[in-house]
Amino acid sequence: MPQDADIFETLRQELRRGTLILAVLAQLKVERYGYGLRQALAEVGLEIDEGALYPMLRRLESQGLLTSEWREEDKRKKRFYRLSSEGEAVLARLAAEWRAMNDTLQNLIR
Amino acid sequence: MPQDADIFETLRQELRRGTLILAVLAQLKVERYGYGLRQALAEVGLEIDEGALYPMLRRLESQGLLTSEWREEDKRKKRFYRLSSEGEAVLARLAAEWRAMNDTLQNLIR
Numbered sequence: 148m149p150q151d152a153d154i155f156e157t158l159r160q161e162l163r164r165g166t167l168i169l170a171v172l173a174q175l176k177v178e179r180y181g182y183g184l185r186q187a188l189a190e191v192g193l194e195i196d197e198g199a200l201y202p203m204l205r206r207l208e209s210q211g212l213l214t215s216e217w218r219e220e221d222k223r224k225k226r227f228y229r230l231s232s233e234g235e236a237v238l239a240r241l242a243a244e245w246r247a248m249n250d251t252l253q254n255l256i257r
Numbered sequence: 258m259p260q261d262a263d264i265f266e267t268l269r270q271e272l273r274r275g276t277l278i279l280a281v282l283a284q285l286k287v288e289r290y291g292y293g294l295r296q297a298l299a300e301v302g303l304e305i306d307e308g309a310l311y312p313m314l315r316r317l318e319s320q321g322l323l324t325s326e327w328r329e330e331d332k333r334k335k336r337f338y339r340l341s342s343e344g345e346a347v348l349a350r351l352a353a354e355w356r357a358m359n360d361t362l363q364n365l366i367r
Contacts, residue, residue, distance in 0.1 A: 154320045155347050159354055162275035166358050168268060173365035191361045210264045237265050242366040244269055248276050249359050251301045255283035256352040 167195055169245060171203060172230060172238040175213060180225040204228055212237055277305055279355060281313060282340060282348040285323060290335040314338055322347055 167188075174187050181201060188195055207213045212234035216227050230238065277298075284297050291311060298305055317323045322344035326337050340348065 151321075151343065151347075154322070155350055158275075158278060158347065158351055161278060162351060162354055163358065165268075165272035165275055166362060168271060169362060170365055173362075191365065192357065193361060211261075212264070233261065237261075237268065238366070240265055241268055241272060244272055245362060245366065247302065248273065249363075251303060252276060252279060252283070252355060253359075255280055255301065256348070256355065 163193075167193060167199075168203065168207070169238070169241050171195075171200075171207070172212065172234060172241070175228055175230045175234070176238075178227045178229040180220070180227050182225075184228065207234070273303075277303060277309075278313065278317070279348070279351050281310075281317070282322065282344060282351070285338055285340045285344070286348075288337045288339040290330070290337050292335075294338065317344070 170188060170191070170193050171184070174184055179187060181197070181204065184204075185195060185197070185200060204213065204215075208215055208228070212231055213228050214231050215229075217224055218227055219225070280298060280301070280303050281294070284294055289297060291307070291314065294314075295305060295307070295310060314323065314325075318325055318338070322341055323338050324341050325339075327334055328337055329335070
């Protein structure tokens with residue numbers, strides 16, 4: 148049988164995975180570049196590895212939910228991401244899903 | 258580019274996946290058999306396919322979070338599941354995680 152700590156950690160990661168996408172979309176209502184986005188997420192307690200964040204950003208952009216642009220800032224080229232209008236619509240629907248699931252879960256786990 | 262409806266549905270499923278495990282654990286504080294558990298989840302708005310539920314139950318049992326027992330009820334053999342004491346401890350920790358993530362997300366999506 149796997150170690151307790153591993154079991155909990157795996158379940159915790161599964162619980163976080165969907166949440167992170169919602170958090171990323173929400174944080175990109177304002178334009179941010181990758182590192183700035185990671186910092187913004189870390190500040191609210193949602194640490195995410197670069198190795199997980201960048202593929203997620205590419206995926207969300209390929210799905211049309213984000214737009215991105217290379218620009219120079221502080222003498223360095225950075226890729227800035229921002230929610231597209233399609234992304235805003237998806238975010239609004241996912242946020243409504245989250246609220247509904249949360250109401251349900253709060254009742255179950257209280 | 259994939260259809261909007263598909264993109265939303267995929268993200269919704271990802272958001273639900275971790276949540277469902279938490280809901281299943283919470284519903285098994287009392288003993289239930291598979292069909293009864295599916296009904297209990299559906300009543301609170303969390304539909305889950307048999308094809309997703311049974312592998313999840315087997316996995317959670319193999320991880321030591323559930324115990325199960327075959328018993329006859331209404332002249333039919335049914336497998337009853339229930340949270341183990343280890344499962345109770347993991348549920349309590351995951352529920353605390355959920356509350357923390359929810360506080361964070363509610364701030365981000367409001």
